[in-house]
Amino acid sequence: MQIVEIDGFNAHCVAKGIGREVSLFMLQDESIEIGDCVMVHVGYAIQKMSELEARSAWEVYDEMLALEAKGA
Amino acid sequence: MMLTAQDWLAKIHMLPLKRRVRIMNVCGGHERSITMAGIRNALPKTVELIAGPGCPVCICPEEDVYQAIQLALHADVILVAFGDMLRVPVNMSKREVRSLEQAKANGADIRPVASPREAVKIAQENPLRSVVFFAAGFETTTAPVAAMLLEGVPDNLFVLLSGRRTWPAVAMLLDSDTPAFDGLIAPGHVSTVMGPEEWLFVVEKHSIPAAVSGFMPVSLLAAMYSVLRQLLEGKPFLDNCYPELVRPGGNPSAKAQIAQALNDADANWRGIGVIPASGFVLSPRFGSHDARIRFPDFDLAGRKRAGQMPHGCECASVVLGKINPNQCKIYGRSCTPKSPIGPCMVSDEGACRIWWAGGVRNNATVSTEDAQTFVVE
Ligand code: SF4
Numbered sequence: 510m511q512i513v514e515i516d517g518f519n520a521h522c523v524a525k526g527i528g529r530e531v532s533l534f535m536l537q538d539e540s541i542e543i544g545d546c547v548m549v550h551v552g553y554a555i556q557k558m559s560e561l562e563a564r565s566a567w568e569v570y571d572e573m574l575a576l577e578a579k580g581a
Numbered sequence: 582m583m584l585t586a587q588d589w590l591a592k593i594h595m596l597p598l599k600r601r602v603r604i605m606n607v608c609g610g611h612e613r614s615i616t617m618a619g620i621r622n623a624l625p626k627t628v629e630l631i632a633g634p635g636c637p638v639c640i641c642p643e644e645d646v647y648q649a650i651q652l653a654l655h656a657d658v659i660l661v662a663f664g665d666m667l668r669v670p671v672n673m674s675k676r677e678v679r680s681l682e683q684a685k686a687n688g689a690d691i692r693p694v695a696s697p698r699e700a701v702k703i704a705q706e707n708p709l710r711s712v713v714f715f716a717a718g719f720e721t722t723t724a725p726v727a728a729m730l731l732e733g734v735p736d737n738l739f740v741l742l743s744g745r746r747t748w749p750a751v752a753m754l755l756d757s758d759t760p761a762f763d764g765l766i767a768p769g770h771v772s773t774v775m776g777p778e779e780w781l782f783v784v785e786k787h788s789i790p791a792a793v794s795g796f797m798p799v800s801l802l803a804a805m806y807s808v809l810r811q812l813l814e815g816k817p818f819l820d821n822c823y824p825e826l827v828r829p830g831g832n833p834s835a836k837a838q839i840a841q842a843l844n845d846a847d848a849n850w851r852g853i854g855v856i857p858a859s860g861f862v863l864s865p866r867f868g869s870h871d872a873r874i875r876f877p878d879f880d881l882a883g884r885k886r887a888g889q890m891p892h893g894c895e896c897a898s899v900v901l902g903k904i905n906p907n908q909c910k911i912y913g914r915s916c917t918p919k920s921p922i923g924p925c926m927v928s929d930e931g932a933c934r935i936w937w938a939g940g941v942r943n944n945a946t947v948s949t950e951d952a953q954t955f956v957v958e
Contacts, residue, residue: 518732532698534728537834548773548826551663551718552696553725556773556832561824562583563800565792565807 511546522549589802590623596809598627604808605762605902607747608635608769609930610796616939618798620805628809631762632935633902634750638665638928640850640900641717641743643888644880647671649715649741650681651879652872653689658739659707661700662715663722664693665928668921672886681715697729704738713872717743721770723861724835727842730867739872744861745848747771748779753856754901755787761902764808765791766801769823776831777821784817795823842867851924852890852897894923899932906933906941913937913944 510522510531518534520541532553533541539557541547547554584592606612612632615621621630634640646669653660660681667681678684685691694700700714716726723744730740747768754760767780772793783791790811794804800822807820821827830836841864848860863871880887890896894916895909906912906925916922918934925931 530698532725532728532732534732535724535832535835535838538832539834548770550721550770551725552698553728555721555724555770555835556826556828559825559828563795563797563803563822564583564824565803565822566818566820567807567810568584 510549512541512543515541515543520547520554522547522554584799584803586798586802589799589806593628593802593806593809594625596625596806596813598625598809598813601627601629602764602809602812603629603631603762604764604766604805605631605633606635606766606768606794607633607751608766608771609928609932609935610770611635611766611768611794611801612932613929613935614796614798614801616935618801619939620798620801624805628805630805631902632899632906632932633754633762634747634850634900635768636900636925636928636930636932637718637722637743637745638663638669639896639924639931640745640750640853641666641669641924642849642851643671643890644849645715645717645741645743646681647673647884647887648879649713650678650684650689652713652741652876653681653684653691654678654687655879656711656713656876658711658713658876659690659692659703660713660715661692661694661703663717664695665930666715666717667691667693668927669924670891670921670927672884672889672891697725701729701734701738704735708735708737711737711739711875713739713741713876715741715743719745719747719768719771720775720839721773723843724774724832724839727838728835730842730863730870731838734870736869739870739875740863740867741872742843742861742863744843745850746845746859746861748782749856749859750850750853750901751780752782755783755789760787760789763789764812765789766804766808767791767793767819769793769795769800769827772823772831773826774832774835776829776836777819777827778829778831781819784819788817790817792820792822793827795826849888850900851888853901891922894925896923896925896931896933899925906936907944909933910944913942
């Protein structure tokens with residue numbers, strides 16, 4: 510969900526047009542700003558979403574092999 | 582360029598798999614995505630996907646559900662619980678109250694909640710009444726309970742905690758003589774909170790490939806590809822196919838809050854038995870909010886079938902991945918979501934309910950034809 514308002518540990522978040530009050534209490538080690546996206550579970554934000562996408566370490570491994578092959 | 586679900590599926594089909602490979606997931610959300618997207622049917626026939634211990638409601642001790650029912654009926658409390666706990670049956674005769682839902686119909690003040698914050702609100706709005714929050718869940722749900730306690734709760738709120746850690750059940754399976762799987766899809770949100778390192782033992786101690794996955798088919802298929810390739814190349818490691826949320830070390834605030842508010846304890850898993858250090862209890866600091874201390878234990882010595890699964894229900898074997906849901910003799914016969922016999926048919930995270938929702942209607946040795954066709958968004 511995306512954060513649209515922050516008041517202490519409370520945040521107002523929206524996802525697909527639906528708004529919800531979410532606790533930021535579990536994210537005290539993160540810097541959280543309006544506009545950030547968080548994963549919410551039972552009313553608590555459990556982590557800030559990053560831009561990274563699903564991938565496997567094998568992709569990196571294969572890319573390196575391909576580079577080595579080129580270099581050789 | 583990021584690969585799509587379809588790309589990962591094609592890569593899986595290109596792997597030279599020769600023997601049957603069993604991949605276990607330990608998360609109701611993973612099992613739901615796998616079943617609803619029809620991933621079982623889309624994979625090579627040699628790959629078998631097994632639903633493992635991923636449903637906290639399914640393994641919540643029968644004694645705890647019984648205690649919650651009795652508290653609601655006899656202790657003049659408001660009992661709040663996550664919604665899918667309400668229909669879980671205990672082992673009582675049909676004439677007696679067998680679930681929180683039936684207790685509610687009999688006049689008990691039972692309120693379903695979707696968040697610990699709602700439990701706090703109900704306690705604040707009812708200062709003259711005791712409110713018992715029956716909280717069953719794995720780490721992702723138990724961490725918010727710890728946060729709730731540390732943020733401050735009213736004096737009249739008590740927690741009946743049935744929190745469990747996921748990894749000790751997997752460790753128990755792997756330490757048994759017949760581990761039911763060759764590769765593990767590690768849970769995404771448990772790893773988000775606790776850190777992926779919790780699953781390193783699978784690789785380091787047991788040399789079994791593992792990959793943390795998210796909940797979209799693309800992440801699940803990337804994790805499955807990773808596990809299969811690890812097997813083929815004989816190089817097991819812990820892959821992270823859910824990097825958007827899962828970071829090294831997990832969520833440090835959440836872990837610190839669990840450590841401050843809760844202690845580890847040996848814990849009972851319904852139908853399975855006690856697994857060492859697999860449960861959470863409130864720390865003495867929160868003793869005044871511990872429903873287990875504040876209220877008497879209502880269980881009767883000698884109550885018939887206390888702690889067991891309902892008669893004929895194979896949930897314990899389903900939860901441990903020893904059988905598929907439709908290998909239970911009463912799956913789809915006397916046990917359906919409309920009239921569930923066991924907790925695995927009650928909870929949204931229960932494998933029986935998920936398979937039923939996914940359209941598996943036959944009661945037989947599993948056939949991969951049951952799953953729906955593969956849908957990629
Ligand atoms: S089908 Fe019903 S009775 Fe059988 S294991 Fe599943 S929940 Fe238990």
